[in-house]
Amino acid sequence: MEKMPVHDEVAQAIQPAILTGSEILWATLVGEGVTEVFGYPGGAILPAYDALRKFPIRHILVRHEQGAAHMADGYARASGKVGVAIATSGPGATNLVTGIATAMMDSIPIVCITGQVSSKVLGTDAFQEIDITGITLPVTKHNFLVSRAEDIAPAIRAAFQIAQSGRPGPVLVDITKDAQQARADFDFAAAQPRPYTPHPMLHCTDHKLHHAAELIRKAERPVILAGHGILQSRAGEQVRSLAERMQIPVGLTLLGLGAFPASHPLSMGMMGMHGESWVNHAIQNADLLIACGMRFDDRVIGTPATYAPNAKKIHIEIDPAEINKNIPVDVALVGDLREVLEQLLPLLPGRDGSAWLRSIEDSKGSAAVRDIRNLPDSGHLYAAHVMHDLWRITEGRAIVATDVGQHQMWEAQYYHHDHPRTLITSGGLGTMGFALPAGIGAKVACPDREVWVIAGDGGFQMTASELATIAQEKLKVNIAIINNGYLGMVRQWQEFFYERNYESTPLVSPDFVKLADAHGIAGAAVSTRAELASVVERARQHNGPFLINFLVEQEDSVYPMIPVGSALHEMIRRPDHNPLVETPQDF
Amino acid sequence: MLHTFVAYVEDKPGVLTRVASLFRRLNINIISLTVGRSERAGYSRMTIVADASDQAGHRIRASLYKLEDVAEVDDISGVSAVTRELALIKVAANAESRSGVFELAEVFRARIVDLAPESLMIEITGVESKIEGLIQVLNERENRVLEVCRSGKMTMRRGHHTSRVLRAMGVTDIPDGIEPVDPD
Numbered sequence: 102m103e104k105m106p107v108h109d110e111v112a113q114a115i116q117p118a119i120l121t122g123s124e125i126l127w128a129t130l131v132g133e134g135v136t137e138v139f140g141y142p143g144g145a146i147l148p149a150y151d152a153l154r155k156f157p158i159r160h161i162l163v164r165h166e167q168g169a170a171h172m173a174d175g176y177a178r179a180s181g182k183v184g185v186a187i188a189t190s191g192p193g194a195t196n197l198v199t200g201i202a203t204a205m206m207d208s209i210p211i212v213c214i215t216g217q218v219s220s221k222v223l224g225t226d227a228f229q230e231i232d233i234t235g236i237t238l239p240v241t242k243h244n245f246l247v248s249r250a251e252d253i254a255p256a257i258r259a260a261f262q263i264a265q266s267g268r269p270g271p272v273l274v275d276i277t278k279d280a281q282q283a284r285a286d287f288d289f290a291a292a293q294p295r296p297y298t299p300h301p302m303l304h305c306t307d308h309k310l311h312h313a314a315e316l317i318r319k320a321e322r323p324v325i326l327a328g329h330g331i332l333q334s335r336a337g338e339q340v341r342s343l344a345e346r347m348q349i350p351v352g353l354t355l356l357g358l359g360a361f362p363a364s365h366p367l368s369m370g371m372m373g374m375h376g377e378s379w380v381n382h383a384i385q386n387a388d389l390l391i392a393c394g395m396r397f398d399d400r401v402i403g404t405p406a407t408y409a410p411n412a413k414k415i416h417i418e419i420d421p422a423e424i425n426k427n428i429p430v431d432v433a434l435v436g437d438l439r440e441v442l443e444q445l446l447p448l449l450p451g452r453d454g455s456a457w458l459r460s461i462e463d464s465k466g467s468a469a470v471r472d473i474r475n476l477p478d479s480g481h482l483y484a485a486h487v488m489h490d491l492w493r494i495t496e497g498r499a500i501v502a503t504d505v506g507q508h509q510m511w512e513a514q515y516y517h518h519d520h521p522r523t524l525i526t527s528g529g530l531g532t533m534g535f536a537l538p539a540g541i542g543a544k545v546a547c548p549d550r551e552v553w554v555i556a557g558d559g560g561f562q563m564t565a566s567e568l569a570t571i572a573q574e575k576l577k578v579n580i581a582i583i584n585n586g587y588l589g590m591v592r593q594w595q596e597f598f599y600e601r602n603y604e605s606t607p608l609v610s611p612d613f614v615k616l617a618d619a620h621g622i623a624g625a626a627v628s629t630r631a632e633l634a635s636v637v638e639r640a641r642q643h644n645g646p647f648l649i650n651f652l653v654e655q656e657d658s659v660y661p662m663i664p665v666g667s668a669l670h671e672m673i674r675r676p677d678h679n680p681l682v683e684t685p686q687d688f
Numbered sequence: 689m690l691h692t693f694v695a696y697v698e699d700k701p702g703v704l705t706r707v708a709s710l711f712r713r714l715n716i717n718i719i720s721l722t723v724g725r726s727e728r729a730g731y732s733r734m735t736i737v738a739d740a741s742d743q744a745g746h747r748i749r750a751s752l753y754k755l756e757d758v759a760e761v762d763d764i765s766g767v768s769a770v771t772r773e774l775a776l777i778k779v780a781a782n783a784e785s786r787s788g789v790f791e792l793a794e795v796f797r798a799r800i801v802d803l804a805p806e807s808l809m810i811e812i813t814g815v816e817s818k819i820e821g822l823i824q825v826l827n828e829r830e831n832r833v834l835e836v837c838r839s840g841k842m843t844m845r846r847g848h849h850t851s852r853v854l855r856a857m858g859v860t861d862i863p864d865g866i867e868p869v870d871p872d
């Protein structure tokens with residue numbers, strides 16, 4: 102049979118008709134532009150699975166529903182589209198929860214669909230009945246319990262609108278089995294939700310814009326704080342104009358990396374707990390902060406009372422509930438970042454920022470010499486080497502999905518992201534086990550892009566079962582395990598704050614290369630810097646997924662570090678004996 | 689301080705849970721919550737009184753608006769408004785001790801709504817302090833207070849509405865300058 106052109110398939114799928122609830126579900130998803138879903142079947146969602154093959158949607162069978170939610174999340178972060186995960190009732194649904202919470206904390210648009218027991222037995226503790234709308238209430242933007250076939254299309258369409266609009270986030274639709282089986286009229290157009298109404302407390306008057314512009318014009322030591330909102334509202338160009346025209350240096354949050362090019366002369370790098378020292382110093386010394394789509398998370402402010410004490414603060418943010426939450430601000434421009442900046446830019450003629458930029462440059466001292474290529478090879482392999490070389494070899498163009506821990510911070514420090522949506526990482530929830538499934542989601546969303554999963558030896562094992570998904574789906578995903586034999590970030594805290602009491606952090610792991618091999622996935626171990634580049638090249642050239650087990654220095658720590666409860670400038674410095682230290686006077 | 693919000697919410701199952709869950713998530717204690725039908729078809733009206741820091745009002749209101757089922761939120765802490773509460777109070781009283789309670793009820797403009805051989809029921813509406821005053825005086829007498837049922841506070845702005853409420857009522861011609869200015 103000849104394959105129909107895509108638009109014909111879509112047009113056909115959303116023809117008004119009398120359909121079963123299951124068919125309505127898929128047809129609505131097709132109408133919403135969905136081409137891939139990540140899921141795992143079970144009794145209560147079986148009618149939906151039974152109807153799947155009639156629709157032009159690729160289903161990626163995961164190995165654990167947490168993986169499905171993370172894949173939908175990685176898919177959304179890489180592409181900007183809504184990711185879709187699907188699971189059965191009961192344990193299938195509860196397994197999604199960590200993934201949903203991860204998406205919630207990072208404002209990622211995903212739609213999760215769960216099967217539910219038949220409406221007749223709802224509330225009777227039926228087999229695999231769980232109140233998933235109750236459980237996910239605080240970790241979704243909204244959720245729906247649907248018990249009639251005719252309500253499926255409106256609920257799914259509303260879910261897509263809610264997930265993407267305003268400040269994005271996850272939405273769950275729980276559909277009873279009888280609703281999937283019943284028949285109803287399907288009319289895609291008629292199921293359109295009410296027009297989206299922006300949050301009524303958005304507030305960006307001329308008066309406020311002029312006030313902000315005046316603060317910016319008059320500032321001597323301004324800093325732009327670039328956050329995830331830049332990616333969400335596609336405001337990269339506008340932020341760049343603001344920085345370039347007014348010659349303002351830019352510090353980035355973890356989730357903001359890639360939103361402003363790392364190689365741009367005005368980019369200072371990452372701020373916060375493991376941010377670059379000169380960025381944190383610049384923030385502390387600033388007389389004006391312009392926060393663009395960031396929420397003054399506790400990991401970037403140190404302590405509220407000591408944060409940027411002499412700076413006026415302008416907060417440009419789409420969520421009114423974020424205004425004055427952690428840090429009181431002087432001017433709040435509450436609205437879509439791109440729209441606000443487009444109104445603000447005409448009020449900003451230009452400015453000479455050279456003195457302030459020079460003083461930041463000076464404050465870098467020799468710490469700016471982060472090019473660890475120049476360090477003599479001590480025979481040891483450091484995670485920073487791996488990140489740096491991966492960046493160099495992939496020319497900074499890969500999509501990198503990281504897990505959570507030390508390697509995540511090293512990635513943020515040493516893989517310089519010039520392009521939006523190239524770093525996929527769990528910032529808000531800090532979910533170990535995120536990298537592999539999120540990387541799979543990214544690869545499915547962007548099949549032509551080079552994708553690297555970078556995970557610690559600990560976190561990798563939380564979702565390692567998804568190796569089988571890679572094998573089954575034949576996905577060219579490259580995997581770098583940063584194997585330090587420890588739950589490294591926790592070990593680091595034990596080293597700094599618990600007198601090196603390494604309780605429950607040493608980790609015995611399987612031979613990851615053999616584990617890959619058992620899945621039919623090629624792999625190699627790397628323990629010296631000398632072999633690093635050639636193995637990375639081999640992985641890239643390999644026609645299929647490839648896993649590299651990097652056996653790195655075990656007790657290395659991430660510097661600088663702001664201890665919890667300290668001010669932003671009170672960083673723990675690289676000690677002299679650390680071979681990674683550029684010079685003792687590292688700033 | 690006590691914050692008072694009036695919210696119009698869709699009259700659907702689970703909405704109360706969403707509102708209550710929000711306050712729990714923000715670690716804010718709800719002092720009083722009343723819900724009932726409103727003048728708008730399909731919408732209930734809530735009066736929510738919560739104890740939170742002085743600055744919390746903005747964030748609570750903004751967070752309430754983020755709930756899909758919430759249509760309008762008015763923060764009426766500190767504005768001129770009428771607040772009432774209804775209480776039913778059952779007190780122990782027999783033939784001898786009743787008359788004293790009748791007198792009290794008169795003074796408090798309360799009504800006796802049920803009379804039994806050993807007890808009677810008082811209905812009282814008013815501000816919180818009036819209701820508490822009556823309960824206190826009853827407790828001081830030999831009549832024991834057997835049961836108290838209080839509705840929680842209901843509040844309505846005096847005089848003109850906010851533009852949002854006017855809009856909610858379908859008024860399109862909204863005069864300027866009645867919007868409370870958001871602090872920032």
Ligand SMILES: Cc1ncc(C[n+]2csc(CCOP(=O)(O)OP(=O)(O)O)c2C)c(N)n1
Nearest residue numbers: 506507508533557558559560587588589590
């Ligand atoms: C699901 C989950 N459990 C526990 C933690 C706490 N935690 C944060 S980092 C970390 C250690 C991670 O170890 P590993 O994956 O080996 O990465 P490394 O820090 O060594 O690079 C732990 C346990 C977490 N973030 N997520």
Ligand SMILES: [Mg+2]
Nearest residue numbers: 557558587589
């Ligand atoms: Mg580790």
